[in-house]
Amino acid sequence: MKLLNCPLNGPRNIAEFSYGGELHTMPNPTMCDSREWAEYVFFDRNEAGVVTEWWMHNASAYWFLAERNTITDEVVRTFPASEMFTERVDSINADKA
Amino acid sequence: MPFGLVKFGLRKAYPARHQFTPANTKLKKRYDVVIIGAGGHGTSIAYNLAKYHGVTNVAVLDKGYIGGGNTARNTAVIRSNYLTEESVAFYRESLNLYRNLSNELGFNVMTENRGQLTLAHNDAAIRNFRWRAEVNQHLGIRSELVDLQTIQEIAADLNLSEEVRYPIIGGLWHADGATARHDAVAWGFAKGACERGVEIHQLTEAQDIEVRDGKVIAIRTNRGRIECGCAVQAVAGSSSTVAMQANIRLPIHTFPLQAMVTQPYKPSLFPHISSPQLHVYTHQTSRGEFVIGGGSDPYPLYNTRATLEQKESLASAIVELFPHLAQAKVLRQWAGITDMTPDYSPIMGLSPVRNYFLDAGWGTWGFKATPICGKSMAELIATGHVPEIIRPFELERFYRFRQVNEAGATAASH
Numbered sequence: 358m359k360l361l362n363c364p365l366n367g368p369r370n371i372a373e374f375s376y377g378g379e380l381h382t383m384p385n386p387t388m389c390d391s392r393e394w395a396e397y398v399f400f401d402r403n404e405a406g407v408v409t410e411w412w413m414h415n416a417s418a419y420w421f422l423a424e425r426n427t428i429t430d431e432v433v434r435t436f437p438a439s440e441m442f443t444e445r446v447d448s449i450n451a452d453k454a
Numbered sequence: 455m456p457f458g459l460v461k462f463g464l465r466k467a468y469p470a471r472h473q474f475t476p477a478n479t480k481l482k483k484r485y486d487v488v489i490i491g492a493g494g495h496g497t498s499i500a501y502n503l504a505k506y507h508g509v510t511n512v513a514v515l516d517k518g519y520i521g522g523g524n525t526a527r528n529t530a531v532i533r534s535n536y537l538t539e540e541s542v543a544f545y546r547e548s549l550n551l552y553r554n555l556s557n558e559l560g561f562n563v564m565t566e567n568r569g570q571l572t573l574a575h576n577d578a579a580i581r582n583f584r585w586r587a588e589v590n591q592h593l594g595i596r597s598e599l600v601d602l603q604t605i606q607e608i609a610a611d612l613n614l615s616e617e618v619r620y621p622i623i624g625g626l627w628h629a630d631g632a633t634a635r636h637d638a639v640a641w642g643f644a645k646g647a648c649e650r651g652v653e654i655h656q657l658t659e660a661q662d663i664e665v666r667d668g669k670v671i672a673i674r675t676n677r678g679r680i681e682c683g684c685a686v687q688a689v690a691g692s693s694s695t696v697a698m699q700a701n702i703r704l705p706i707h708t709f710p711l712q713a714m715v716t717q718p719y720k721p722s723l724f725p726h727i728s729s730p731q732l733h734v735y736t737h738q739t740s741r742g743e744f745v746i747g748g749g750s751d752p753y754p755l756y757n758t759r760a761t762l763e764q765k766e767s768l769a770s771a772i773v774e775l776f777p778h779l780a781q782a783k784v785l786r787q788w789a790g791i792t793d794m795t796p797d798y799s800p801i802m803g804l805s806p807v808r809n810y811f812l813d814a815g816w817g818t819w820g821f822k823a824t825p826i827c828g829k830s831m832a833e834l835i836a837t838g839h840v841p842e843i844i845r846p847f848e849l850e851r852f853y854r855f856r857q858v859n860e861a862g863a864t865a866a867s868h
């Protein structure tokens with residue numbers, strides 16, 4: 358059993374979590390062209406090395422971030438999203454930006 | 455007979471000629487075509503270039519050995535009962551080529567026409583199978599919805615009891631389904647390519663790709679720099695990292711896919727059986743082993759490690775379908791790293807870099823495409839024209855939101 362350290366629930370079986378994709382910035386959906394949007398939706402870096410990615414603890418629906426080495430599968434660190442985001446990011450806020 | 459052995463040893467034919475480029479062969483300064491990756495796909499492209507287009511100044515590079523990637527690790531399922539017209543037309547052609555591949559190569563690739571049965575455990579699956587059967591039949595392949603009685607005739611040992619988690623209620627029978635000896639496919643193509651002058655350099659890793667004025671000009675390897683007229687990458691799980699060397703981003707995520715085989719048994723199951731709902735599939739190989747595979751790992755990783763969780767999930771699912779396998783010992787288990795695309799379809803053709811071609815995004819389904827992919831990619835490289843049969847699979851489709859959606863027909867069925 359592999360453990361993942363959830364910032365909210367502590368160390369849990371990794372089977373209790375869902376992988377949520379690489380952390381990347383959303384272009385402004387009302388301003389960007391369709392190629393930019395396609396890149397945001399489909400094209401990831403898929404790097405071999407330490408990557409920052411989203412994870413969710415399923416039972417508590419808690420989203421957080423993890424730095425994980427995609428070659429060795431070692432999780433370097435997990436941390437709450439609030440370390441990186443001070444306000445909600447959605448199309449409305451992106452519009453203001 | 456020891457005497458016969460001595461006689462054989464003294465004959466001119468012994469030692470046999472190298473089938474592949476010998477290990478100490480020096481790299482040339484320049485090749486017309488450099489192929490990165492000597493799996494089934496890379497060797498098939500090389501073979502087709504040499505045999506059908508007379509292009510023989512070709513080097514195939516592999517950081518490991520011939521066919522040691524996913525070509526060595528797959529469960530060898532060949533089928534064409536996909537969901538979209540584009541895919542059915544493409545894989546149908548590959549199946550046709552597989553039927554004659556041993557003759558074509560002069561090398562036994564052991565193609566076996568087993569038939570493939572996909573199981574439905576719920577109404578949604580039946581609806582999906584009806585749809586697929588209609589599309590499939592329209593395009594001339596053998597694919598039909600079957601009831602429990604027919605299923606029993608196809609696979610007598612299959613557990614049709616209702617006293618299980620997910621009782622079987624019907625199936626999609628694909629009489630054209632087959633398997634082939636996966637390693638032999640790469641060896642056969644590699645041998646045929648080398649006989650015609652192609653060089654295959656093993657333990658030779660592409661480490662950087664030189665692009666000048668938007669055009670590929672050279673590949674830097676651990677054994678030095680080689681110039682090239684054009685280059686193509688066929689590196690499966692490493693697709694993103696190799697493409698990044700040419701500054702190309704791909705819509706690919708690399709996930710491990712695991713499989714295992716049991717100890718050998720007397721022949722009892724000929725067709726291939728797959729259950730998308732239980733995430734498991736199996737057939738009995740000609741050695742008698744049940745080869746068992748299923749869905750991908752739950753998150754991306756560049757590592758061929760295997761996990762107990764995945765083995766447990768495969769085992770618990772397979773004993774539901776074949777209870778007698780509960781006593782079976784697992785002989786071998788392994789993983790490969792697969793290049794998954796968002797629409798479960800491959801990426802073949804042109805790239806943003808001139809003279810640099812892509813053969814990627816083969817995920818968990820690319821073995822069956824080896825002959826047709828090699829044929830079409832060779833045509834593209836030799837003529838510069840994208841063959842119609844692979845046009846729908848170009849990288850550009852993601853920018854136009856024109857995906858070829860095979861998620862429903864591919865997951866866990868390969």
Ligand SMILES: Cc1cc2nc3c(=O)[nH]c(=O)nc-3n(C[C@H](O)[C@H](O)[C@H](O)COP(=O)(O)OP(=O)(O)OC[C@H]3O[C@@H](n4cnc5c(N)ncnc54)[C@H](O)[C@@H]3O)c2cc1C
Pocket residue numbers: 490491492493494495496515516517518519520521522523524525526527528529530531532658659660661688689690691692696711712713747789790791792816817818819820821822823868
């Ligand atoms: C467990 C498992 C089961 C599968 N089952 C099926 C199935 O039943 N049916 C089916 O159709 N498909 C199946 N697949 C998918 C199939 O195996 C692959 O899609 C197919 O083999 C890809 O072939 P390839 O030649 O492109 O890649 P590979 O055979 O992986 O060859 C790529 C080669 O590139 C080399 N390489 C990588 N990076 C570099 C570099 N930088 N420089 C030089 N060389 C490099 C690697 O060493 C490797 O030899 C399965 C895959 C797995 C892992």
